[in-house]
Structures are given as structure tokens and as C-alpha cells.
Amino acid sequence: MVDNLYVVTPRGFxxxxxxxxxxxxxxxxxxxxxxxxxxxxxxxDWIVQKFKxxxxxxxxxxxELPTDSIVMLxxxxxxxxxxxxxxxxxxxxxxxxxxxxxxxxxxxxxxxENGKKIIYVGHKNHDEAIGxxxxxxxxxxxxxxxxxxxxxxxxxxNVALLAQTTLAMSEWEPILNKARSEYENIELPRKSDLCYAxxxxxxxxxxxxxxxxxxxxxxxSTSSNTNALVTTIxxxxxxxxxxxxxxDLRNLDLDGTDVAITAGASAPDHIVKEITEHLNxxxxxxxxxxxxxxxxxxPKELRRNITGLSKLLKNMFPKNDKDALNGISKDKSWSAxxxxxxx
Ligand code: SF4
Numbered sequence: 001m002v003d004n005l006y007v008v009t010p011r012g013f014x015x016x017x018x019x020x021x022x023x024x025x026x027x028x029x030x031x032x033x034x035x036x037x038x039x040x041x042x043x044x045d046w047i048v049q050k051f052k053x054x055x056x057x058x059x060x061x062x063x064e065l066p067t068d069s070i071v072m073l074x075x076x077x078x079x080x081x082x083x084x085x086x087x088x089x090x091x092x093x094x095x096x097x098x099x100x101x102x103x104x105x106x107x108x109x110x111x112x113e114n115g116k117k118i119i120y121v122g123h124k125n126h127d128e129a130i131g132x133x134x135x136x137x138x139x140x141x142x143x144x145x146x147x148x149x150x151x152x153x154x155x156x157x158n159v160a161l162l163a164q165t166t167l168a169m170s171e172w173e174p175i176l177n178k179a180r181s182e183y184e185n186i187e188l189p190r191k192s193d194l195c196y197a198x199x200x201x202x203x204x205x206x207x208x209x210x211x212x213x214x215x216x217x218x219x220x221s222t223s224s225n226t227n228a229l230v231t232t233i234x235x236x237x238x239x240x241x242x243x244x245x246x247x248d249l250r251n252l253d254l255d256g257t258d259v260a261i262t263a264g265a266s267a268p269d270h271i272v273k274e275i276t277e278h279l280n281x282x283x284x285x286x287x288x289x290x291x292x293x294x295x296x297x298x299p300k301e302l303r304r305n306i307t308g309l310s311k312l313l314k315n316m317f318p319k320n321d322k323d324a325l326n327g328i329s330k331d332k333s334w335s336a337x338x339x340x341x342x343x
Pocket of ligand 1: 014015016017075098099100101165166195196197198225265
């Protein structure tokens, strides 16, 4: 039996994931099915499966989209050229990119227009990296490691440094330090590209790590920020295990140990609860490192359509409860977990 179990806050859904899940839920409610989604809506198998069961079809290329269909672009951000292809083929295209990914796209555009070569630190083939590199494909290179930085071809160029939002701080900082020493006039964004959710979850784990022997991180293998949480703890010389479902606990020996449990930004909290109940520790504590208030509104094209629809319904059925028809005004207090339960 686990001795002390610490359930860490913040964990799980970030504001970008909340927004994307609610956006796709709204789309299923107001448009004819099937609804298409470019890339996995968020990198979590349970959530993707839940939407597949409701007739969402996930695609990896605009060519897979039938003409005049409805499509949502995922939270990870889409290259401008690809977004345009989707707009041209679809009847309605809703971009649910996280605003913090959009920030990186804006920086890439600005630096590129100012004649900079951009070193983008990220994971090859990750959806977010593919989207960001598509903003200025001729002026951007990808590096994943300090060694990649040594081997790149930009030795004497005017350089800017950007990053995928979900890196481990321990992946980003050595590359940042090395780049600063290599390029005298290197330009960086005013505010770090690593997003608040990524850094808050990592800092919380670092702060609790002295108290525990092992860490469980709930999330899918495709989730970059989940893997970053595992890396963060491993770099401290401690054991961390990524857990997708209860079944993954099977081969772990947690008897007599002190354990912390957290979740990546796309992992639903009911899995954390199931695991916590299953472990049934001698002592359960809720460790709150910091609280998060961030809220990202739904994509504007979707807000416009929902508002129009609400207005139409109010005019057609004036006796109906006003609040029941005004979904948009309640969006801030409607959680992604409630949205998923409503499917
Ligand atoms: S992890 Fe950060 S960048 Fe990614 S969706 Fe969440 S808030 Fe946005």
C-alpha cells in the first residue's frame, strides 16, 4: 500500500485545452455531423476516442476533407498555408488554436519579416512544431538538443530563438544558455514561449519532489507536456511513470512508498481520481502549489455563430428561459469536463 499520496495542483486541463474541448463540443451541437478535426483535438487518447464515438473524424491532411464540410483545427496551431487550404475546401472552418501558440506564430512572423533566421526549439513531428515551422518555412530551423545547435548552419546569421510551448524547462534552458553564448545579438520573445500551464505543472512537481519517492504522471504518450513532467522528475534523479489508465499501475511496485500524482495539460481528471481511489493510501494530501485563473474564450468564428443561433432561438421562442438559450455568456463557468459529460 502507498504510504503518503500527494495529489498535486495545478494538474490536468489548461485554459487552451478547456477551450478546444468546449469548441468541438459546441460544433457537434450546432452543426450537422460528421464534424472533422485537423489533428487530434488535444493529445489524449481518451478524449479523442470520446469524440470519435460522437462522429468526429480526425484527419491529418486537408486532402482528406470532403468539400463543403465542417472542420475544426486543433489547439496545437496550424501552418497558415494549411489553414487556408482548409478554408477553401470547407463550408465552415473553426481554428481552436491556443492563444499562447498563436503568440509564437506572431513572433515567428515578426522576426522573419525583420530579416532574422529563427531557431525553433521543439520536438520534430509534433503537431505544434509542424504548425509553427510552417509560419516562415524558409527562415526557420528546428533544433531538439544542444548538439543540434552545434551542428546547425546559421553560425554567423542574425538569429532569434523561439520554443514549443510545452517543453520541459530542463530541455529548454541548456539550449537557451548555449544559444546566448553562440549568438551575440540573439533576439528572444519578451515573455517566454514556454506557457504558464507547462511551467506551473513542472514547478509544482519540483517543489513536492523532496517529499516523495516516486511520481505518477497521467497523460498520453503523444502529449509533449506530459512527457516533459516525466523528464523533469527523472532529471532530479527520481522515478516518474507516465500512466494512461488504471491498467498501467499493474507493473508498478508502490508499496510503502510516498508518491505524488499529477496530470499533463490534456489529461482528464477522472483518471487521476480513479487512480487515487485505487491506490487507497495510508494518508492522502492535496498539495496546492499555485492556482490558475486563465480563461481563453471560444474561437471568434464559433462565438459569432453561437450568438447568432441564440438570437434566432430567442426571437423564435420568446417565452423560453433566456439563460437556457444564451450559452456564450455562460462559457466561462462551463468546464470542459461538463462539456465532455454532455456528449
Ligand atoms: S499547454 Fe499551454 S500552449 Fe498548450 S494548449 Fe495548454 S495553455 Fe496552450
